[in-house]
Amino acid sequence: MRASRFFISTLKEAPSDAEIISHKLMMRAGMIKRLGSGIYTYMPMGLRVIRKVENIVREEMNRAGAVELLMPVVQPAELWQETGRWDKMGPELMRVKDRHGRDYAIQPTSEEVITDVVRADIKSYRQLPVNFYHIQTKFRDERRPRFGLMRGREFTMKDAYSFDRDVAGMQQSYKIMYDAYVRIFDRFGLQFRAVAADNGAIGGSGSHEFHVIADIGEDALVYCPQSDFAANMEAAEAVALSASRPAASQALVKTPTPGKAKCEHVAELLKLPLSHTVKSIVLTVEKEDADKEVWLLLLRGDHELNEVKASKVPGLANYRFASEGEIVEWFGTKPGYLGPVDPKKPIKVVADRTVSNMSDFVCGANEEDFHYTGVNWGRDVPEPIVADLRNVVAGDPSPDGKGTLAIQRGIEVGHVFQLGTRYSEDMQATYLDETGKPQLMQMGCYGIGVTRILGAAIEQNFDDKGIIWPTAIAPFEVVVCPMGYDRNEAVKAETDKLYDALLAAGVDVILDDRGERPGVMFADWELIGVPHRIVVGDRGLKEGKLEYQGRRDATATPVALEEMLAFVQMRLNG
Template structure:
């Protein structure tokens, strides 16, 4: 490719609406162009990266014996209504009507459509297992699109769906896809981590997320440096920080804490460690029976320095669909406004749930359900009855690892892939069955596997950039090598040697671009550093007189002289590494 025949449109400054680094650099490098909130045109330079991402994904999916098809962007409402997701998806599901008034969804994902394909095409156990995938545009009507391609409304995604006879088959298909994802992300050249995750709205029994490691990542990843344990914050198990509960050493006392509503302030006033305090979180669950709505109020207790994990809380039996209680509800059930709440002497009965760590605490401090007062020296069994115990908190760095092999560390990550064991979540509602060896119908076991194709671009940049611009891993770069001739239009020697090298690299299968635009060296170098091409070769009269060319990797601090005749082999060796 010659630069004069390509479209290059770089900017010195990012548009004012660009937010995070990847958004700014992609706009400046001319890779994307915003045409609406969360909607972008992929410009030629950015599209080359997308195609390279897709090529790697497609190759590894094919190697894993997945079969490519292409499902529609616009999908009939009837399929989504079968699974109940037409209503459950909420406002993120873009709904449209055709000229006949029939309703459709602009797909955010394709579980319903692919399950419909399988239930009509797969009849016998002999046709299983099978795995279908496609790379297709998706649309999710995000409330607040932001961060460029990281949280847009329209995006490209690879989603795959496995279908098996039984749970054992599902687990084998899941492992095949997990291993394929590891190969894909290794080929991308990105630092990543696979973590156990919560299934969320997709449903099913088990899942892992794949995260690109980046300080700017939205997600907290929990892992043990001494083992393979890894999970996202939502799914990371928090063990009790004391294995046994010590015996009481203090008497229960109602203690004045005037104006001190927060655990931190109470601990400071009483000259106690924050870890000796217990915080109260109040949730309301509304239930309807025969047109009558009733309320249940739940009191969740956490150590004062810990935070509630809302995903874990939602899994407590009887608490699904909860909301945080209003102040009026808190006063009605506890007799006091927030800040002085506790499990002793509530105004009305409440359901009490305690975190594992709180369950093993003794002589702790909690609210007295009276303004300006807390109880000190509180102990389970003696001062209040034992409560339901669940893991309901976020882990913190230094917590013991659930596998017993050390302590936990936390790093930031950007989710770019997710694999799910769906089981029969969709086959049951859509009646997708096969006939077994005995001719009896059985529900198909299903898995789901997604990669955010366009999101990979933003995540890769968030991990690889400097003050000059993007630093693409070679596998994802729009071009692997750029030739930068000094005076291409003025020096016959420079032009001849550049053309010769260009032809040699092309013949060797190198994805090379020759910058023949006649730009000044400073402007030329700045463009390619911004765009992030990983390998640069400079051809100039001065170097040619000595039989040398200059090579500089995008991360290199200085150029390296390379003999003219050795450059093709030198570059091929660099690319091979």
């Protein structure tokens, strides 16, 4: 490719609405143009990166035995109504009507459509297993689109769906896809981590997220440096910080704490460690055939509630946070002074594992400006329901018993799910087994955010000059920068010769024949992030040399003219 025949549109400054590094650099490098809130045009330079990401994904999916098809962007509402997601998805699901008043969804994902395809065409166990995938435009009506392609409304995703005869088959398909994802992200040249995750609204029995490691990441990744344990914050198990409960050694005392509504302030007033206090969180569960239930969740004062874990406590699947009016009704006081000792009305008490093993702790006295000290289970309050309720913190014991936990930030770019019969049951996707009996298909689904990869890769690979693309997904592998291409015949001749040789060798190369000054030319390609640069200059040619510089290299390397092709190939393969 010659730059004069391509479209290069770089900016010195990023638009004011660009918030994070990847958004700023993609806008400045002319890779995307904003059309509307969370909606972008992929410009030629950015599209080249997208196509390279897609090619790697496609090659590895095909290698794993998945079969490509293409499902529509617009999907009939009836399919989503079969699974209940038409209502459950909420405003994130973009709904439209056709000229006849029929309802449709702009697809955010395609579980319903692929299940409809398979239930029509797969009838026998002999046709299973099967795995279909497509790379298609998605739309999710984000409440607050931001960060460019990182959280846009329209995006490109690869989603795949496996169908198996039984759970063992589904787990095998899941393992094949997990391994394919590892190969994909290895080929991208990105530092990543696969972590155990919660299935969330999509349903199912098990999942892993794939995260690109980056400080800007919205997700906290929990891992053990001494073992293979890794999970996202929602799914990371928090073990009790003491193996057993010490015996009570203090009397229960109602202690004045005027104006001290937070554990931190109470601990400071009483000159106690924050870890001796217990915080109270009140939840309400509405009952269709009975009065509402009020639950009191207890965590150590220095710990934070994990809302996903709370929802997994039996009876709390549909909880909401209690209103102040409900709190006053059940506890007799406003928030800040709540505790499990003698509430005004009956409640259900759930203690985090660590709290369940505490003794002589401090908690609210259910009276404004008072807390209890010396609170003990069994003596002062009944034994609680015990559950894992909290977020882990760095330094906690690893749940596998092999070390302590560390936390880093990550950007989720892929997710694999074991769905089981979540969709096949609702949509009656069955096959006939060896005995002729109908059985529900076991499903898995597997997504990669194709356009999101661009933002994640940049967040991990940039400097003060611009983007530093990994070679595998760079818009071009090599840029040739001639000094005076339009003015020096010797430079032009050697440049054209080298360019032709690189093309013949299969190198994805662009020749900057625009006639720009060296400073402008170098700045453009450093901003765009092409990983390998060759400079052809009259002075070097007189010495029989060219200059090579990797995007991460501090200085250029002189290379003999006749050796440059082999040198570049060596760097590309390294």
